[in-house]
Amino acid sequence: MRAFFFSSFLLAALLSWPVAAQLNQDSLLQNWKNEEASRNERLAALHTLGKHWFFVSPDSAHALSLLLYTEANQYGMDWYLAEALVLMGKSALILGKRDSVEAILEEAYNLHYQAESPAGLANALLGQGLFHLFQGLNQQALDDLTMALGYAKQGGDPELLAETYISLGNYHAMHGDLLTSLGHYQQAYTISSELSNRWYEGASVMSMGNLYYLLKNHDRALQNFQRSLEILSGAGFIGEVPSLMLNLGNVYAQQNEHQQAIFHYKEAQALWLEMNIEGGQTSALLNIGETYLDWGKPQEALNWIEEGMQLARKQKRYWDIAWAKILLARVHLTQQEFEPAIALATEALEYAQEQDELNLMTDATEVLYPAFQGTGNWQHAFETLNLYYTLEDSILNLTTHLQLLDLEYSMMAKMDSMRNADSLKLKEVQLAVLDQRRRTQGTTLTGILLLSLVFGAVVFQRFQVTRRQKSRLAEQKEMVDETLLSLADQKHLVDQAYQDLTHKNKEILDSITYAKRIQSAILPPYQQFVKCLPKSFVFYQPKDIVAGDFYWTECVDGQTMVAAADCTGHGVPGALVSMVCRNGLQRAVREFGATTPGKIL
Structure with a gap:
């Protein structure tokens, strides 16, 4: 079971501030450095810069959050203090520095709660939801995201509301509830269409692609992923590109196009390495390892899996650790090393059962059944296959019925x-x-x-x-x-x-x-009329924006000539003819010296 990302779940669930990529950073920096500006203006500029840099460099965003925290604390501005903590916690979560993330986000939540800020509470809860998801605490993650939705509806911020719908859609899709997920994505898409927001548009298209991937509709999944890549990269949201590359690799892997899949996984891993996002690197490394296993190349898979396991342990990503153990167990199984395969798969199964992770449980039992058969332990093999049958039945996959009867x-x-x-x-x-x-x-x-x-x-x-x-x-x-x-x-x-x-x-x-x-520029100015005809006025009111009617005046040798002309046509065609006619009047008087109406015409 490969890892995949819903609108870059690492970023989408973290970011409740999808700012424009064409941000005027110079102007914001000037506002921040301008000591004559108000405190609120300076902190607002620093806050916006931090949110923008989250897309490009979580390291830079983390540094800006520390600066914002120091300044807000000095001025006693609690709202910016809480927002600094949210940015600090989320950037630390992305960077794998999770030891203090829960306390940081909890403090941000308390500050927003004291300030009675629904939008701020939703923002903090989105971060807490992702933290609990990384820790494998699925029910707590769902509770956080559900509460965030309630506060987002009260907050009056449509972008935050769309972000919360996307995050909830991602959660339900990851846990197999596709219809509920689709409902949340449609809500987010409706809001993003009204906002004309490219980030949400791309995120919605990407999420639809993931649903097609789960339904194994490969053509539609590829179309949506490629379209999302065009939208997001074209708008400058480079943080989403590695997630899309990983998802494209999943589609190719599902079609057994192993070489194409590995190419896309390696592209994603390189981009995440450049961005210093270890969580994404872990997923890419393990996906590469699993693809080599499916390709029948266990020795090539081993190095990738072990590297992914090291990163997962470093970040305390327990779900990824369990997944890596299953992959390592598969490697041992190919070498007929049944005992280590059983030990690793059993550890993964215990974690999956604690967290009610059906997909992990299914993958673990797929390893345990042949491993127990290899050791001659028929009783455990039967129990494992019976569990596998139960799991597959619960996710509408009945392919193990005949296997159970045979056993x-x-x-x-x-x-x-x-x-x-x-x-x-x-x-x-x-x-x-x-x-x-x-x-x-x-x-x-x-x-x-x-x-x-x-x-x-x-x-x-x-x-x-x-x-x-x-x-x-x-x-x-x-x-x-x-x-x-x-x-x-x-x-x-x-x-x-x-x-x-x-x-x-x-x-x-x-x-x-x-x-x-x-056209107005070719009409004689009112001062010219006053000069030639002191007691005069002009009433000129075209039917359309431009017109085929115009007026003209010229003073030559004491004679004042005035013309009101109606040209053929209306609107734009008439306006073009009026330009030609006005030029003709000018030439008749100035070049040919005509002064009587007959000669002029």
């Missing part, structure tokens, strides 16, 4: 064989004494066998009926999910077309308005 029949056969062998030995020793008892036991065993066969046939028939029913339900659910996703994509296209049409209409209107300024 039951094989174990029954082994037990019958053992009983028969013991019975034969006993008969050899006490044949004369127990002859009648043997016949009685034979009859009893025959009856039991017949009953077992009848019971097995009934159970098998019920399995078949249940399998068909669940398969139909799963197909219908998949059709509904794909229809909802298709409708969301169509709405996105309509909204985009509307925005393009509005932009083009504005460009045309601006051009015509500028043409009006040009």
Whole structure:
């Protein structure tokens, strides 16, 4: 099971301030350095700079958060103090410095609570939710995100509300609740469309791609990921690029295009290394290792998995540690090293059961079953396969039914064989004494066998009926999910077309308005009329922005000539003709010396 990112869950759930990439940093720096500016203006500039740099360099954002904390504490401005703590905690979380993150975010929450700031509380809770998710505390993470949504609705900040919907959608998608996830993404997309915010637009498209990935609709997943990459990288949000590269690699891996998958994983890992984001590096390293395993290259996988395990332990990423143990167990399994494989997979299974992580539990049992078979421990193999069947059934995957039946029949056969062998030995020793008892036991065993066969046939028939029913339900659910996703994509296209049409209409209107300024410039100024005709006035009111009507005056040798002209056409065509006609009047008088109306015309 590979790691993947929903709108860069490392960043999207952390960032409740998606600022524009074209931020005017010079202006903000000047505001911060301007000692004559008010304290609020200076701290606001520093706060905005810190939020912006979070996208590009968490290290820089962390340093700015420390500076903001010092200044806000000196001035006694609690709101900025709390925001500095939120930025400090989130950047530390990204950088893997998690020892004090919980206390920092808790202090930020308390300050915002005292200030009765709903938006601030939502912001702090988003950070706490991600922290608990990294710690493997899923229920606490869900509680934090749900509370954040309530405060975000009260806060009056649409961007924060959209961010919270995306974070909740990410959580539910990661835990298999795709319909709930889709509802949250649609809410976020509606808000982002109204805001014309490129970050949220790209994040929504990326999240849709992840849902298509989970539904194994590879073409639609690739289209959404590539579209999201164009939107976010084009807008300058480089922090999202490695997440998208990782998700593209997952799609290729799901299609067994191992070389393409590894290429994208390595690109993501290199970008995260450059950005000093160890959490992303861990996911990329383990994904590379798993892909080499699927490719049948366990020795090449081993180094990547061990490096990922080291980073996961360093950051105390318990989910990744469990995943790495499963991958290492798979490596041992390929080498027929069953005992270390069992030990590692069992540790991962215990963690997964504590946290109710179905996917991890399924992966662990997939390793344990063949490992127990390899050691000849049939009882544990049966128990593991039974657990695997239960897990797969809970996530609408019924492929293990036949495996379970095969194991039951094989174990029954082994037990019958053992009983028969013991019975034969006993008969050899006490044949004369127990002859009648043997016949009685034979009859009893025959009856039991017949009953077992009848019971097995009934159970098998019920399995078949249940399998068909669940398969139909799963197909219908998949059709509904794909229809909802298709409708969301169509709405996105309509909204985009509307925005393009509005932009083009504005460009045309601006051009015509500028043409009006040009046409006004060729009309004689009012002072010229007053000079030539002291007792005069001008009433000029075109029907459209530009017009085919114009007036003209000229004073030559004491003579005053005035013309009011109506040219062919209206609007833009008429305005073009008026330019030609005005030029003709000028030439007739100035170049050809015409002074009478007839000659001028």
